[in-house]
Amino acid sequence: MKFIYPTVIRKTADDKYQAFFPDLAHCYAQGDTVDEAVENANAAAYDWISLELSEEDGQLPPVSDEADMDLRPGDIVRNVSVNIRFYEGWDE
Template structure:
């Protein structure tokens, strides 16, 4: 299954990038560069979504539209795609 959620990346005072998912509570990532932060955000989103899918009563949040996000000047928004195989032999 494929999941796509927007992530917001902000450059902090130390020059590193901090990324967070407005739709995925407490799902965050950092990196020395924007590319590193995006890679780390992909891993964080994968882990967050996978953990939710393993719950008896999974509750994946709806996906926000970029126009509905509260952004600051300089924020970078990227849609992060995560693909999770639900069982061996299954491929989308």
């Protein structure tokens, strides 16, 4: 199953990039480049969503619209797509 959540990428004071998901509490990633931050954010979102879905009463939050996000000048918003297989052999 495919899940798509927006991530916000910000340049840090040390010229690296931090990515966070407004919808996924405490789900962060970083990288030396924007592409590396997005790649690491994808892995972080995969782990976050997998853990939430493995819980008995796991609930995924609704997806925020970019217009509703508290963005700063220079922020980059990218949609991150996470594909999760629920069992071996299952395919979309």
